[in-house]
Amino acid sequence: MWTGGADNQGHFLGRISIRRNQVASMEGEVEDLELFQRKIADRFFDLLPLNKKDTHHSSSIPTSLSISSSASDSPLSVDFDGDFSPFSCSDTLLSIAWIRKLLDAFLCCESEFKAVLLIGREPSQVAKSPLDRLIPDLLDRAVKGLDICNAINHGIDAIKFMLSQAQIVVSALEQRPFTDGQIRRARRALAALQGSIVVDEKENTGKSTERSWSFGKRSSGASSKDRHHAPNFKSLSWMVAKNWSAAKQVQSISSNLTAPRGGESTGLALTVYIMNVVLVFVMWALVAAIPCQDRAGLGTHIPVPKQSNWAHGICGLQEKIAEEWKRKEKKGSPGLMKEVVKIDKLAQSLVDYADNFQYPMEEEKEAEFATQVAELAEICRKMEDGLGPLQLQIRELFHRLVKTRAIILDVLDQAGKSSTPNV
Template sequence: MPSTDFQESSSSPSSFNLSILSRRRDQVHSMDSPPLESNGQQSDLEAFQRTVAERFQDLAAAPSEELLSIPWIRKLLDTFLCVHEEFRLIVFNHKSSLAKPPMDKYITDFFERSVKALDVCNAIRDGIEQIRHWQKQLEIVLCALDNQRSIGEGQFRRAKKALIDLTIAMLDERDSNTTVSHRNRSFGRQSNSRAEPRSMANFRSLSWSVSRTWSAARQLQAISSNLAPPRGNEISATNGLNVGVFTMSYVLLFVMWALVAAIPCQDRGLPTHLFTRQFAWAAPIGSLYERIMEESKRRDRRNTCGLMREIYEIEKCVRLMNELTDCVEFPLTEERERQVKQRVQEIGKIYEAIKEGLDPLERLVREVFRRIVRSRTEGLDSIARANLQD
């Protein structure tokens, strides 16, 4: 899908075109149909549309070197939490309308999608734990080689073993993405995977919170199932509330999709035809979608176990360090020792980035999980009480 399909006539958040909700409202009024239920409701929904557009416009402005980095992913999750909180208030303030047909079906479908997103959050937390295991191998390399006046053969052997273990672990993670299914998908490989080592199988069985047959691709497809932009007559019938529900459903899908693209998890992937361009927020989300897809098609990213920027840096540092250590002879020459120390400094930078970023990232994923659970419970209870009052 070409990126030009997502372009809007404006270039800044403040100058976005009116949302489809506003355009539909004008069309309805021009046909002498009854106005929307209340100006307050209309104002809430339009403010929600603007929030989504502005937040994702900010995310889309990130330069290439920041896209899919840990700080950017944290910003994405902050955006989701902000948007989700505003949507939660809409649900609370208009629960009587949401309890009536046909809106009850729209909101129930959204809550079902939210439940499916919880599994994605669990898989992402597992992926973060996997990255922590890689971080420990990087730490071994740094302990062996960093801040040493001179590098001895024993220290080098220790670092070399850690690098080999890390390389094998990352290759195992790549291959695990193909053990569930081999259908066409956006991320991961489609080649036959080799048998999983016993040590890795034991690790998965003890620490992974989703089933070994669980598939991120299938879960994302379930979230996107029957997710279509509402039509004009549907918007009129629901006083525009279904546009708000569709917007939140779409944000939920995109955020889960981006997490799966970035962080290791089972059977990563998603068909490429699910994204709309009918709303003001479609331009920045569409731009991000295109950029992430282009990243996944790069030769050096095509077979990676995750598109997170820091994973790419780990792979690059390990590859260069392995190439260097393969041709080392002792005692080290001054030039060779300088090269080794330069590579160690690069490993140190990526180690610090991961060490500082993973814990806050995991806390945000946990918070997304909790907010989804709490909002669903509150929403269903509010709607049930509204039904009793009627």
């Protein structure tokens, strides 16, 4: 299980300080860059569903990255946050468990990227061409990623409201025998649950409408007697501007994402590009999976080089998520997270039962009804167990992006000072 929250940045900075004046050998550097690419490939390939990789391959992923040094006979290893484990077939694509593994993979890759980029290097090496152009692009994408983290965190708050209403439905409908009071209680909770998802026609004039998370809007779909029970969200965490668009933000961070060419297609330039691709993909996947503000026009394509070995897993995941997005978008899905999709589907079915309830129920109908309530109860249990840790990971992602950006800016600042002649 991901252990989140314990960030070894102080320890990491100490190692950077120790190695700041050491120069890595060319042979050792090539090995580190190749290892970084292999680990990117392994981690994202392990996230593909129905993965048939053998146990030996999965267990061969190293847990630390050796940085070779001409000044030392022994390698320096960097410990990484997170406890990455290979994909399990029980973790369905886009489920809460899968999203947590995706975030875990990103956090591990991000730590390894810092090790490759910074440990054992003079600041001037990081500031020279072509890194002086590529690194600022990465830092800009990281800043834009912070806004996406805010929106996703807000979306999880909204999902928690959905969960609370689903739990009320389960509590009311699990009791036997039924009473009119239980049915009314279930109807109110179902109305509030469905009221959290509304038809958003913004920027969709003349096109099919898309259902999106309400974020404070009130549902016009609930009956007049239950309308006052529709939700009015007020996130207790980071707030998102009303005119902010998740789709536009993803488009912004994915623009100008071009692979290095010629002499830049190897070495650190390629490593920075790979980290850019990983960041863009993870942000795109989060916006597709978790309900957040204005996802209309999100798109299903991000520029990933399919011919590169390190990108095969990312490309496979992109294709599968894009297929889900195209299919669910037509039906107006609030998000691709499996648990949310399942609750939405079960709620629609239970509304029909509640609206047409007559007691005693036919034996066949009552059995089907009980099965759906049991399914809803099981989904609620999974969400209750997973949403809290998931939200902690999103917060960890936010703070990690902030800290890494500060570390790199500090190195660039040192490079600028060392290159300035003394007056």
